[in-house]
Amino acid sequence: MDNAGILVVDDDREIAGAIEKLLESEGFQVQKAYDGKEALEALVSGGIQLILMDVMMPRLDGLSATLKIRESRNIPIIILSAKSEDSDKILGLSMGADDYVTKPFNPDELLARVKSQLRRYMLLGDMGNESKANQIAIGGLLLDNDAKQLTVDGEPVHLTAKEFQILEFLMKHAGMVFSAEKIYKRVWNEKPYSVENTVMVHIRRIREKIEINPKEPNYLKVVWGIGYKIEKI
Numbered sequence: 001m002d003n004a005g006i007l008v009v010d011d012d013r014e015i016a017g018a019i020e021k022l023l024e025s026e027g028f029q030v031q032k033a034y035d036g037k038e039a040l041e042a043l044v045s046g047g048i049q050l051i052l053m054d055v056m057m058p059r060l061d062g063l064s065a066t067l068k069i070r071e072s073r074n075i076p077i078i079i080l081s082a083k084s085e086d087s088d089k090i091l092g093l094s095m096g097a098d099d100y101v102t103k104p105f106n107p108d109e110l111l112a113r114v115k116s117q118l119r120r121y122m123l124l125g126d127m128g129n130e131s132k133a134n135q136i137a138i139g140g141l142l143l144d145n146d147a148k149q150l151t152v153d154g155e156p157v158h159l160t161a162k163e164f165q166i167l168e169f170l171m172k173h174a175g176m177v178f179s180a181e182k183i184y185k186r187v188w189n190e191k192p193y194s195v196e197n198t199v200m201v202h203i204r205r206i207r208e209k210i211e212i213n214p215k216e217p218n219y220l221k222v223v224w225g226i227g228y229k230i231e232k233i
Contacts (some may be wrong), residue, residue: 004118005029005047009039009062010054010080019052022107023114036060040068048075050118055081055092063095070096076117080105093233116140119154136171139233141210141219143171150210157209162187166202167210170220170230179227203228
């Protein structure tokens with residue numbers, strides 16, 4: 001991951017320069033562009049593994065550039081924006097961005113997000129095989145069905161067989177809600193009878209392993225009175 005090429009795209013040259021110094025201090029190779037068109041041109045030359053993309057720029061804005069890049073590339077893109085509303089974040093992510101950082105940002109947080117996205121990219125993306133059919137990636141979760149392995153932000157996490165099966169089922173159907181009975185029937189392959197506690201215990205253990213804060217999960221959510229789901233991220 002050291003010496004990875006990062007493209008910083010921001011029409012504010014002072015901000016672009018500050019980010020460049022921050023990244024270079026960590027050993028990254030940095031290129032700069034000052035609008036979306038320059039970003040697309042920089043990608044042609046290669047050597048870039050991640051993009052930090054501002055939103056409001058002349059000629060071609062960041063979201064439009066992101067859409068264009070997504071037509072052919074799976075390179076990680078982190079949106080940088082002064083807009084902090086949830087609707088703005090959702091829009092950026094829905095247009096193909098992998099992460100969204102609000103300005104002004106904490107330098108340590110930005111570095112952590114950059115490194116997290118690069119770890120994922122090295123495992124799944126243009127750095128390897130972009131379409132590994134037996135891998136599922138959601139946010140920082142990467143589930144490899146062939147190796148029966150889960151990584152969270154690039155770090156391996158041990159799951160029991162049943163925990164793996166539950167997570168695999170939910171990740172394959174991200175965004176869909178399943179009752180405890182449905183999960184039990186699918187994973188245990190038995191007729192469900194008073195299985196809520198059994199499934200709940202497994203869900204809690206999975207959360208403890210994949211969530212930064214299990215009490216406020218980003219991935220594995222409870223839909224009260226209905227069941228469980230993996231959030232699309």
